[in-house]
Amino acid sequence: MATRAQIRRxxxxxxxxxxxxxxxxxxxxxxxxxxxxxxxxxxxxxxIYLPNDGEVDLRPLLTHTxxxxxxxxxxxxxxxxxxxxxxxxxxxxxxxxSNRFGIPEPAxxxxxxxxxxxxxDLILAPLVAFDAAGNRLGMGGGYYDRSLAFLHTRRRWRKPxxxxxxxxxxxxxxxxxxxxxxxxxxxxxxxxxxxxxxxxSQADERLLWSRxxxxx
Numbered sequence: 001m002a003t004r005a006q007i008r009r010x011x012x013x014x015x016x017x018x019x020x021x022x023x024x025x026x027x028x029x030x031x032x033x034x035x036x037x038x039x040x041x042x043x044x045x046x047x048i049y050l051p052n053d054g055e056v057d058l059r060p061l062l063t064h065t066x067x068x069x070x071x072x073x074x075x076x077x078x079x080x081x082x083x084x085x086x087x088x089x090x091x092x093x094x095x096x097x098s099n100r101f102g103i104p105e106p107a108x109x110x111x112x113x114x115x116x117x118x119x120x121d122l123i124l125a126p127l128v129a130f131d132a133a134g135n136r137l138g139m140g141g142g143y144y145d146r147s148l149a150f151l152h153t154r155r156r157w158r159k160p161x162x163x164x165x166x167x168x169x170x171x172x173x174x175x176x177x178x179x180x181x182x183x184x185x186x187x188x189x190x191x192x193x194x195x196x197x198x199x200x201s202q203a204d205e206r207l208l209w210s211r212x213x214x215x216x
Contacts, residue, residue, distance in 0.1 A: 002172075004175075007175070009058055011128050012128060015055070016028070016054045018054060023057060025037065030056055031061050033193055035064055039163075044070055044071060045115060045160075046123075047115075047120050048090070049074065049125070049126050050096075050103065050104045052101075056126070056167065058112070058185035059092070063068070063092075064092075072090045073087035073089060073115050074088055074094075074104075075105070076099070076114070077105070081109070084146050085147040086114040086115070087116075088105070089108075094108070117160065122160055123148075123163070124163055126164075127166050127184075129166075130166060132171070133183070135177050135184075136164050136183065148182040149182065152182070158185075163184065163187065165187070168189040170189070
């Protein structure tokens with residue numbers, strides 16, 4: 001089995017090689033799949049991300065749902081803990097600044113406006129790779145895993161739902177895992193919606209699809 005570092009190098013390179021036209025076309029397809037999910041329709045507080053290192057660009061999602069009564073949030077570092085994520089309100093006109101990794105975050109960082117992860121309905125999370133069991137490989141910082149560690153204790157009521165967002169080629173046969181990894185409820189790609197199959201998953205299929213979506 002390839003190591004995490006080897007998988008990251010290979011897929012990040014493949015991701016960067018996409019042309020701007022390919023990125024745009026694939027992002028539109030993924031946005032369409034997201035907006036068709038019942039869990040998306042039911043969610044009001046939704047965390048997204050701004051693309052970095054060739055990630056899928058979800059900003060078109062905001063224009064598709066401008067009048068749907070949804071509130072959008074972006075992850076921020078260091079509020080108040082350096083190794084965890086909090087989430088700040090975001091609109092297309094929000095002032096941004098780059099964090100220490102060069103990723104844009106809302107410049108307004110008043111703690112009373114921040115949303116803690118468990119107060120969100122849905123998190124659309126970037127990733128480097130995933131497998132059919134719902135395991136996620138990120139960039140290596142562990143921020144999402146530490147911030148969502150409380151989900152390990154949930155057996156019935158799970159909030160937020162966590163959907164990975166990726167290009168179809170980011171799926172691998174099997175990922176090396178660690179005990180602190182937080183599995184995904186599902187992954188949305190240009191090829192379909194992949195239901196999380198990890199042991200103990202409480203994902204309700206009615207919140208996603210009645211069956212896996214093939215994309216045909």
